[in-house]
Amino acid sequence: MDHTADDIASAPLPTDKTLRLRSSLVAQFGRFLAINLKMAKIIRKEHH
Amino acid sequence: MARVVVLGGGIAGHTAALHLSRMLKRSDEVVVVTPNSNWNWIPSNIWVGVGKMKTEQVTFTLGPIYKRKGIGYQQALATAIHPEGDPTHESPYVELTYTDPSRAGEHGELEYDYLINATGPKLNFGATPGLGPDGHSYSVCTSGHAVEASAALRASIARMKQGEHQVLVVGMGHGTCTCEGAAFEYAFNVEHEVRQAGVRDLADIVYLTNEYELGDFGVGGLTFTQQGFQTTSKLWTESLFRERGIRAVTGAHVTGVEEGIVHYEQLDGTMNALAFDFAMLLPPFRGVDLRAVDRAGEDISAELFAPNGFMKVDADYTAKPFEEWRAEDWPRTYQVPRFPNIFAVGIAFAPPHQISRPRKSSNGTVIAPSPPRTGMPSGIMGKLAATNIVGMIEKGDAVQVQTGSMADMAAACVASAGSGLRQGSAASMTMYPVVPDLQKYPGTGRSLKDTFGEIGLAGHWIKLALHYMFIYKAKARPGWHLIPE
Numbered sequence: 001m002d003h004t005a006d007d008i009a010s011a012p013l014p015t016d017k018t019l020r021l022r023s024s025l026v027a028q029f030g031r032f033l034a035i036n037l038k039m040a041k042i043i044r045k046e047h048h
Numbered sequence: 049m050a051r052v053v054v055l056g057g058g059i060a061g062h063t064a065a066l067h068l069s070r071m072l073k074r075s076d077e078v079v080v081v082t083p084n085s086n087w088n089w090i091p092s093n094i095w096v097g098v099g100k101m102k103t104e105q106v107t108f109t110l111g112p113i114y115k116r117k118g119i120g121y122q123q124a125l126a127t128a129i130h131p132e133g134d135p136t137h138e139s140p141y142v143e144l145t146y147t148d149p150s151r152a153g154e155h156g157e158l159e160y161d162y163l164i165n166a167t168g169p170k171l172n173f174g175a176t177p178g179l180g181p182d183g184h185s186y187s188v189c190t191s192g193h194a195v196e197a198s199a200a201l202r203a204s205i206a207r208m209k210q211g212e213h214q215v216l217v218v219g220m221g222h223g224t225c226t227c228e229g230a231a232f233e234y235a236f237n238v239e240h241e242v243r244q245a246g247v248r249d250l251a252d253i254v255y256l257t258n259e260y261e262l263g264d265f266g267v268g269g270l271t272f273t274q275q276g277f278q279t280t281s282k283l284w285t286e287s288l289f290r291e292r293g294i295r296a297v298t299g300a301h302v303t304g305v306e307e308g309i310v311h312y313e314q315l316d317g318t319m320n321a322l323a324f325d326f327a328m329l330l331p332p333f334r335g336v337d338l339r340a341v342d343r344a345g346e347d348i349s350a351e352l353f354a355p356n357g358f359m360k361v362d363a364d365y366t367a368k369p370f371e372e373w374r375a376e377d378w379p380r381t382y383q384v385p386r387f388p389n390i391f392a393v394g395i396a397f398a399p400p401h402q403i404s405r406p407r408k409s410s411n412g413t414v415i416a417p418s419p420p421r422t423g424m425p426s427g428i429m430g431k432l433a434a435t436n437i438v439g440m441i442e443k444g445d446a447v448q449v450q451t452g453s454m455a456d457m458a459a460a461c462v463a464s465a466g467s468g469l470r471q472g473s474a475a476s477m478t479m480y481p482v483v484p485d486l487q488k489y490p491g492t493g494r495s496l497k498d499t500f501g502e503i504g505l506a507g508h509w510i511k512l513a514l515h516y517m518f519i520y521k522a523k524a525r526p527g528w529h530l531i532p533e
Contacts, residue, residue: 004286004296011283012283031502031506035506042480
């Protein structure tokens with residue numbers, strides 16, 4: 001029995017604030033820097 | 049003087065060739081054998097497939113790059129490896145059939161001292177009747193396929209603008225497919241395009257996948273921390289599907305595609321059908337058609353290749369149940385045990401087993417995502433093979449061979465969920481290690497510090513930046529080698 005449709009229907013929905021933050025240029029510029037730092041850390045781990 | 053032959057000019061092979069040309073002495077020779085004249089940044093085919101990029105933006109011609117870097121280039125298809133040579137060849141060699149238009153169909157032979165098999169996958173559309181551009185569905189595996197998919201999607205959007213309802217199916221065309229991440233990206237980019245076109249209410253978008261649950265991505269899903277809690281990629285992905293109104297069918301093996309209808313079996317054994325107006329279904333992969341022959345002329349393909357056509361390397365291929373899988377099963381050097389001068393990297397090496405738990409339907413059909421080994425891991429393996437070959441050439445048996453198992457390898461992935469500098473979004477993810485190690489990281493199999501996921505516009509900017517950065521690197525522009533794999 002595929003429960004996926006029920007699982008999707010009961011999954012948490014992002015709030016309006018979360019959606020605004022996900023598309024805010026200012027907030028996302030900060031996230032751009034933060035995610036790049038996280039990825040750089042992973043890459044450093046990989047190359048050393 | 050040593051000659052290194054690289055079969056394949058994709059991410060793994062091209063990366064290996066560039067590093068070899070950088071690290072080897074001028075007296076040594078690097079030759080790339082690839083049937084394609086163009087290099088393709090495949091991750092951006094998603095954007096070609098929705099009309100946001102043109103083929104020229106994701107491909108470039110390899111010949112001039114290899115000429116500039118002093119790399120030999122044969123536009124040909126490798127058909128057989130002779131790792132022991134034969135009575136007329138003292139050295140090992142590969143047989144070729146030229147695809148270069150000026151020599152198309154000609155037979156050739158190329159001796160080597162070291163060989164890197166980076167031939168990538170054979171797109172096995174034939175595994176599912178009616179699947180693929182020659183059948184009744186589209187693909188984004190090549191830039192040419194993506195252009196066709198884009199045209200069909202545009203036609204579907206045009207029909208919606210006339211008021212017609214359309215069912216758009218995106219997903220995996222077989223129970224053993226890999227690259228679920230690419231299908232996920234395409235589904236969300238299609239949704240984004242349809243919404244941008246103002247006809248979202250007329251589109252029923254269905255993601256059809258062989259994953260047991262959403263967020264598996266062929267790596268058994270991810271667990272990461274968010275606001276003080278451990279959460280899963282399952283919940284995270286389901287939330288995105290709910291937010292964007294995309295339906296999903298999981299645990300599905302597509303059994304056939306007819307004009308406008310996809311047939312599939314699910315893990316519970318039910319056989320179902322779904323009518324569609326547009327379908328992009330990825331094919332399963334298998335190894336390319338490459339034979340291996342010993343000095344006496346006997347076919348030794350079964351020794352060098354797994355039944356799925358991928359090359360067997362230094363992995364533990366003993367069949368064992370999921371509970372007994374170990375990180376140590378995964379290859380570390382990508383060398384063929386009997387022929388340590390042969391390496392297989394990227395998609396070309398045979399994984400010892402899946403990463404996700406494999407499942408069978410109640411009818412006995414295997415529905416199990418194959419392990420992804422594209423992108424960052426492919427580039428890392430290509431560089432690793434190049435580094436070890438350079439070491440072997442310079443130091444012989446005294447070389448300290450470097451290792452890089454996918455069970456000790458990190459990966460950064462950015463899955464686009466829509467294009468646009470202000471309205472795009474993407475899921476940015478990192479995972480370490482790619483193959484879970486439950487001995488080292490009990491519970492989740494991965495480091496919670498180094499495994500994370502986040503959705504937002506920033507992810508789109510990162511994916512776009514990676515597009516330009518990796519094409520710059522692949523074109524071997526100044527400082528290319530400083531850009532990590």
